Amino acid sequence: MGAQKGIQRANEIYRDRSRRVLELKADGKEIIGYLCIYPVIEMITAAGMVPYRLFGDIREPKTKVEACLPTVVCPYLRSVMDIGLKERYNFLDGVVMAHSCEVAEKLAHIWKTYIDQKYAFFLDVPHTIHDAAREQFRDLINDFKLSLEKYTGSPITDEMIVDAINAHNQQRSLVKELYDLKKSDKPKISGVETVKVLMAIMSLPVEEGNELLEEVITEVKGREGGDNDDKKRLLLWGSIIDDTALFELIEDVGADVVIDDTCVGTRPFFPDVELTDDPLVGLANRYLVDIKCPRTFKEANFGEKKKDYMEDLESRFGYIKQLADDWNVDGIILHSLRYCDIHGYDIPGLKDYFESVGIRSIYIEPDYTEAALAPLRTRIEAFLETLD
Numbered sequence: 116m117g118a119q120k121g122i123q124r125a126n127e128i129y130r131d132r133s134r135r136v137l138e139l140k141a142d143g144k145e146i147i148g149y150l151c152i153y154p155v156i157e158m159i160t161a162a163g164m165v166p167y168r169l170f171g172d173i174r175e176p177k178t179k180v181e182a183c184l185p186t187v188v189c190p191y192l193r194s195v196m197d198i199g200l201k202e203r204y205n206f207l208d209g210v211v212m213a214h215s216c217e218v219a220e221k222l223a224h225i226w227k228t229y230i231d232q233k234y235a236f237f238l239d240v241p242h243t244i245h246d247a248a249r250e251q252f253r254d255l256i257n258d259f260k261l262s263l264e265k266y267t268g269s270p271i272t273d274e275m276i277v278d279a280i281n282a283h284n285q286q287r288s289l290v291k292e293l294y295d296l297k298k299s300d301k302p303k304i305s306g307v308e309t310v311k312v313l314m315a316i317m318s319l320p321v322e323e324g325n326e327l328l329e330e331v332i333t334e335v336k337g338r339e340g341g342d343n344d345d346k347k348r349l350l351l352w353g354s355i356i357d358d359t360a361l362f363e364l365i366e367d368v369g370a371d372v373v374i375d376d377t378c379v380g381t382r383p384f385f386p387d388v389e390l391t392d393d394p395l396v397g398l399a400n401r402y403l404v405d406i407k408c409p410r411t412f413k414e415a416n417f418g419e420k421k422k423d424y425m426e427d428l429e430s431r432f433g434y435i436k437q438l439a440d441d442w443n444v445d446g447i448i449l450h451s452l453r454y455c456d457i458h459g460y461d462i463p464g465l466k467d468y469f470e471s472v473g474i475r476s477i478y479i480e481p482d483y484t485e486a487a488l489a490p491l492r493t494r495i496e497a498f499l500e501t502l503d
């Protein structure tokens with residue numbers, strides 16, 4: 116495959132995500148699907164199985180899901196369920212779903228009712244980051260470990276968990292290295308290519324994902340970089356985007372998505388797991404506190420001071436401004452899928468915050484269909500014209 120090896124392989128896996136895990140399954144590996152970014156995938160790796168992220172399909176009409184999920188809930192989750200009901204996730208040996216949001220919690224139970232798989236686990240996740248919540252989450256992760264041990268019939272030792280943490284942390288470092296290649300004036304890799312690479316590694320065992328990332332990074336480092344200095348540099352924030360279509364639209368009208376804060380982008384990869392004496396403590400801290408998703412309530416620490424709205428916004432959203440500064444962005448696209456309450460509730464605060472720090476933003480609310488994206492083109496073009 117020569118010089119195109121990494122990117123080309125990522126493209127192939129993006130187009131046919133299950134192909135590699137089906138080969139592994141034929142060799143006796145067990146494949147565990149996981150929904151959203153809260154199932155602790157290190158535990159699946161430590162148990163010797165392959166974590167495989169569940170995505171929907173914005174191009175596929177939803178024809179089966181009406182039987183069990185109404186139209187006024189997350190269209191991404193409806194799509195995942197629809198695909199499950201069409202038996203396209205039947206190759207999975209099991210699934211792990213978590214209490215990411217209320218609908219995801221419901222989906223875990225609905226899935227178990229409608230789809231017969233050998234293994235299913237629901238990981239409850241507290242919604243606050245207080246000490247008691249962290250301790251509780253550590254114990255809930257331990258319940259997940261015990262359930263995997265029962266399923267596989269083999270113990271999962273601390274050493275196995277630490278090895279898995281190290282492998283996933285290595286993956287996180289490589290993803291950060293890839294994003295660093297988008298910091299220059301001429302980003303060396305586009306948003307479209309980035310999302311393909313990330314979706315590919317979420318469809319592979321961690322070691323294979325790391326090899327793929329190393330190939331991609333070597334290949335991308337050898338590039339000259341983009342050819343258009345005039346392109347606007349954008350940050351994309353929001354709920355799940357598991358398809359290249361929105362990135363294609365944005366990049367087609369003269370912008371580069373150089374950084375993001377979405378749950379297929381930096382959000383699942385930027386925070387590492389700290390190695391603690393009890394590895395479950397490090398995992399609990401990372402998943403509950405360090406992952407920045409609006410599903411977790413984070414109180415601002417005002418100490419003795421009176422509460423102040425702008426300080427609250429700074430404490431909740433300052434990390435996004437840091438990303439915007441580090442990647443030198445011109446503007447921000449705020450994306451919340453239709454009916455995604457947890458992202459939608461943050462929009463007014465985010466708008467106020469970015470206005471206060473002088474960064475222009477636009478809010479879009481597509482409904483997880485390819486057709487919903489076309490009308491956004493004109494709005495995004497108009498937004499780009501407002502950027503200095």
Ligand code: SF4
Nearest residue numbers: 189216354355452455
């Ligand atoms: S997009 Fe929103 S509603 Fe849908 S799964 Fe994610 S957090 Fe939940």
